[in-house]
Amino acid sequence: MAEPTQDDPGPIISAEALAKTYRVVQKKEGIGNAVRGLFRRSYREVHAVDGVTFRIEPGEMVAFLGPNGAGKTTTLKMLSGLVYPTSGQARVLGYVPSDRTDAFRRQFALVMGQKNQLWWDLPAGDSFQLHKEIYGIPDEGFRRTLGELTELLNVEKLTRQAVRELSLGERMKMELIAALLHQPRVLLLDEPTIGLDVVAQVAIQKCLRDYHERRKVTILLTSHYMRDVEALCERVLVINHGKLVYDGSLDHLADRFGNVKLVKIEFADGRVPEGMDRFGEVARQAGAEVHLKVDPARVGEMLGAILDQYTVADISVEDPPLEQVMARVFQEEAPAATSP
């Protein structure tokens, strides 16, 4: 068994061909089938995670992207030791997570946006105190960390209020505080901003960014909101059908999968001329403005032609929004994992 590698600057999280397969019972409708189900059940094998390999260096902040059911949560659970891998190996902080030693569990935290870890009927402050006892946090450190976090999230006044009376955003902030109280070195976040309004989302993002800068904690987060990812992470892992389809920088992701540019043109004479579709796919057309999807290789040529033939009031070339890029990624057949 590996000892924690304090002085080794190697990866803080690593996954080698990590895979998880499980069986689910197939239920059929109708009374007849229910009775038959008593005697024979049919199963389906689900390859939730199907051989995933990656490394994360200390202090990195990485986003884990993929559609629902792609295997994100299962991977997080394997990294936190909640789920045994069917095959392959995970290492976190030098430990094998599924051994679940106390020393390992003391050094990381998992926050799930859809789940509530705090005591529902008690003030969050009481849950924090319990955390202190469970993790054996010394008084002084506890007070300092708690003060720092409540200030960072601007919730000093809310810790004495029953959790069930808090808004969703406030509750999420409390969850985050609870997870950070024992100063984990690795923080796993599963949909931390799910269901939150934009203001609360931004507040959580800001807190994570500040905390990351201050403590150099390693963060791996999943999110459906590309805004989170854009605001926080430089590196992304994309998983689909249990396989890693991309591992690299966020910018590069747009280049690799979003191989179109969005050209927005506003014409000076107040209307869009006929026949724009010969330059590229018309994505939108209204008034004097047209949005064209153009192959990046043809952008220069196309701009020249437009400027030659028409009087243009304004023109811009952009990358398509990340949401669209992601949609393309997920539609593609899973290619082999690529290095950055």
Place this chain on the structure above:
Amino acid sequence: MIPVECPSLPPQGILGRLRKYARVFRVSLIERMTYRADFLVSTFLRFLPMLTTILLWQAVFAGAKEYSGATDLSGFTFNEMIVYLLMVNISRLFSSMPGLAGGIARDIRDGSLKKYLLQPIDMVDYLLAYRVAHKSAYIIASFVPYAVLFFLCRGFFAGHVPTDPITWLAYAASLVLAFLIGFFFEACVGMVGFWFLEVTSILYIVMTLNFFVSGHMFPLDLLPPFWANFLRALPFQYLAYFPAVVFLEKVQGAELGWSLVQGAAWALVFALLSRWLYRIGLKRYSAFGG
């Protein structure tokens, strides 16, 4: 599963065939065991209280015989007592309504009551139909365990299975009454949720008390005469005591007829009460805007 002939496989000997079926048998057995073990565990557990109850009463009868030479307690011989306690389970199979009052109260509290208001459906009727369906399924599913239980206890039944068709008819009627009174009574308790949010706590008290006053614990006849008569005048005896004593032919003739009429009257009272409570509760509910 459809058996499919596999021509590519070499022909199997008898031994091979046997091994194959042994394998299939083993796998199916394990699968069935793991997934139906809950059924076995709960069936096994369900027998335990009956077992200890029989043994306790046996000790009580032995003690009474030693004390006063009596072979019966308030007219119940040991065998009759056990038959009574077994039959009380059948009464409760019909009259207990798990989740009914709690469900109504929850619908009121979390607002899902609206579904009855939006759809052309009456809540009480809907719940009654639902309950009849579920009860039927449950009673059918309970048939095997009870058959086993009664088979094991067949010795106690010797001479206590009614032969008179009138008794059987009355017994069937008493079970229907047990169901109806149980249903409408619990529905009334659930309707209290229009006025108090915390119905589950009231329900706990009612259920605990019910265990005693319905005669579920022991025949009401054992109590001092005043209390026995008092509890027999209440509707709760129809939930457990009454069907069991009908089965034991302890109530007969005019008294039986009169008791059945009285039970029907109680069922009607609770049916009307539940509807009335629903109507005025609903008025209050919509006045508060749900």
Place this chain on the structure above:
Amino acid sequence: MSVLMRYTRLLGSLSKYTLAREMAFRGNFLVKVAVEVLWLAILLAFYRTVFVKTQNVAGWSEAEYLFFVGCFFALNGLIETLFLENCNDFAELVRTGDLDFLLLRPIDEQFLISCRKVDWSTAPNFLMGTALMGFSLFQMSWTFDLGRIVAFLVLFVCGLLIAYAFMLMLTSLSVWLVRNQSLMEMWWLFSSLARYPKEIFSRTWAEPIGRFFTYILPILLVVNVPARTMVKALEPGLMIFTLVATVVAMTVSRWFFRKALRAYRSASS
């Protein structure tokens, strides 16, 4: 700081916060207590009815029997206060997957899962049971004997632990039996074995059953041994056996519980 200290402190905090929560719903608390009082009253009414017709049940006089009932009530009250609600929640934790969070904590899982909450509403049962025991001792004009009291207390704790071990095993089952009845119900059914003096297993066909539940699945020891130690002739053999059974039951139940958690982790996604 020793591990024991840490767990004691944690238990202290847990009971403090659960009490705070309970007090936030005082009405509910009072109703639950009322139900328990009512239940004891029903039990007493039942035994009063019975003892009008006889002088002893299975060799226990009314006063002795009341002591037994008090002992059961106190012991079961403690079980319910400390463990029942927690174990009952376990199936729900498994179903919703919230069990994950408890497994992440750097603390013994068995401790955290079975002692997470203290159900204060059943704590009065312990007091009622104790009062009933005191009353019955007074009624039978029991002569004070410190040795017996010490032996009783030790065996009472043994009974508590044996019962806990059984409950933990029933709890662990819910990892495999996802659709089972609630643990509350299972426990109620199972503990019916501990509810009566073991002498009731005296019929020829019942004797092996009694022996089975004394020596193999020793649930009959739970209330019987402490109660007998206090009001009947001392049985050193049975007392020593109870001590051994406690150690074995605790060990086996822990092994079984860990096996269940392992199964949970391999099955979840």
